[in-house]
Amino acid sequence: MDRIRIKDIALLAGVSTGTVDRVLHNRGNVSEKAKIKVLKALETMDYSPNILASSLAYNKNWRIAVLMPNEIKDPFWNQPKEGILRAFKALKDYGVSIDFYHFHENDIEDFTANSKNILDNNYNAVIIAPIFLNQSLNFLNKCEEKNIPYVEFNTCLDLDAPNLLCYVGQDSYHSGTLGAKLLAFGLSPGEQVMICHLEELVYNSQHLIDKENGFKEYFSNHPSLEIEVFTGHYANPYDHEGLANFFEETLKKAPNIKGIFITTSRVFHAINALKKINRGNLKMVGFDLIEENLKYLESENIDFLINQNPHKQGYLALLNVFNFLARKMTPAKLQFLPLDVVMKENVDYYTDELFDEIPIIL
Amino acid sequence: MDRIRIKDIALLAGVSTGTVDRVLHNRGNVSEKAKIKVLKALETMDYSPNILASSLAYNKNWRIAVLMPNEIKDPFWNQPKEGILRAFKALKDYGVSIDFYHFHENDIEDFTANSKNILDNNYNAVIIAPIFLNQSLNFLNKCEEKNIPYVEFNTCLDLDAPNLLCYVGQDSYHSGTLGAKLLAFGLSPGEQVMICHLEELVYNSQHLIDKENGFKEYFSNHPSLEIEVFTGHYANPYDHEGLANFFEETLKKAPNIKGIFITTSRVFHAINALKKINRGNLKMVGFDLIEENLKYLESENIDFLINQNPHKQGYLALLNVFNFLARKMTPAKLQFLPLDVVMKENVDYYTDELFDEIPIIL
DNA sequence: TAAAAAGCTGTGTGCGAACACAATAAATTC
């Protein structure tokens, strides 16, 4: 069964390919009579355009700017970047080109300068990790003025902004309930559990607040478990001594704590500290498949890691932009990434990048 | 930064596009001098071919046959089929065409007739679920004779067959250890656990044997857990009365069983039976995101479902065939699919097909 | 009725790569 081409439709309808093309694209300049003939032919032959030939002929160049932190302060940013690059690899032949504008994660000036450069260069769309609230809003307002569509990832500002195509990011609240469920499954009535932040400025960070809410609400929705929840907070996990003391104190006050939920990738610091005070046997749940954590997953000091698919964030961000620009598809506004439950027994499936070799855009 | 074309290389090298083409494809008929000029130009400009234009110009038709059961006996087969169709949707413009040859799952004649048809029609490649051992081997031998490459999915016969591109399927052994680890996390020393098959002909089915081995070896490798493992087996879960009696008897003999691992998607039958005897509170792990199981995941009667990504099986099978034929890529021989741990709290990410709308082949 | 305008239709070219074939240059033979 060979594929139907515009030429075939034209032949069947008894018109030229130009006329079929005009009908397909609603370009007008077609008589009612011809239009009907073409539509009839289209019905009988179920034509769908060859996307390769179509993209080739369009010969458009979609210029996209990516505004995100560099990886100097936090190597996390490499992952969404890789995702963007993977999508780019698939899309470059479709006319996509991207420019990265990296700013330093604690340099507002740097952010502003980069955002100005983007505005000066007339991009077709922007992908942004809007980590500075006010400066980002300011920049995105300018995008609205210039009618540049954009996708936000990692952090979301105003979901109702007209030119915001979508937000691609993690579902912090549910990652909290997920962590809670996992620990609840492993604990017995009468035992205690702790949610613990190892970050500075916890309550400026919506992510962490959402996780904490999710975690706590799970337990308050399941009173029959009879598990008491404690909240812990230690700002600087690089202070090994201090962290160990912190845990020692806490466990003295609540000796029945049998499981700990660390709200970020810094769970390995907690293990280090707990080992130091001979409490390496607690049930532990944390985030992200970074090297240090994988080591402790292997040694069974960490029971579960929740994988937030940071790689996919970037991948989807670019894909959504492309689909909007080239395919005129409006994406779902809110796109949460899968929360994978990763254990020693299935970690290989999430670290191997089996699919990197697959050169396809459907 | 515009993309580099053959024309650009030719211009830089001071030769014609034909010569560049000959160098790129090792077609010969190029003087040493010209070849060097082209290679130098290629180095400085980092050219990569436009895959759209390339595929369009190749104008090849890759004819692929799929030999698999129909979904009449087991709706499971719909899932890999959907995966194949999804990949097809992405690949059709690259010149791929597929024909499905469905046979009835317990009709060997039907299988043989279909396989004969395939051989008569000279396909470029075959995708097969080789569920009848001898007949499949017979068919695949003919493929070897005719030098037709093929991919096996779901079941694997001889991994060393020369024309077998790869096997795409589930990792049964590790799904067993995964189930074991999950239950082990939820149980306390001194408690008991059961692995239970709700199928006929268990020990003819390598999948089930592997799962059982994985499950048991987990516990024998972790003696410090002090958990005793029982094995159960009830052939016909549609006999509700009988199944309930079976569980009642078993739990009478081993009253400390606190968790059950059902080795297939039939875990919902176990819940039904256990509820009948007022033991719906056991910790339960099973397989597959089918409707009945999702209901019990929601109601928290099932704690974990292991998702074997049957959809991806089909997707990858076709993709690997295409990459081999069109891109001359040799795939990894053994491709196990991710084993996702699915819970009430993250089930949405695995059932929503967010990605169906994404028209991409990287 | 002729001229101008508007409506409609078909043909031709380009997108970038693949490949056939013609054209040229170099090497071989007599």
Next chain:
DNA sequence: GAATTTATTGTGTTCGCACACAGCTTTTTA
């Protein structure tokens, strides 16, 4: 050195679609 063969190189066509433009028909206006 001319004729022939062989090696090398350039040009032209094709893939299916998008779009520009020319040509034709019909309608409107003077």
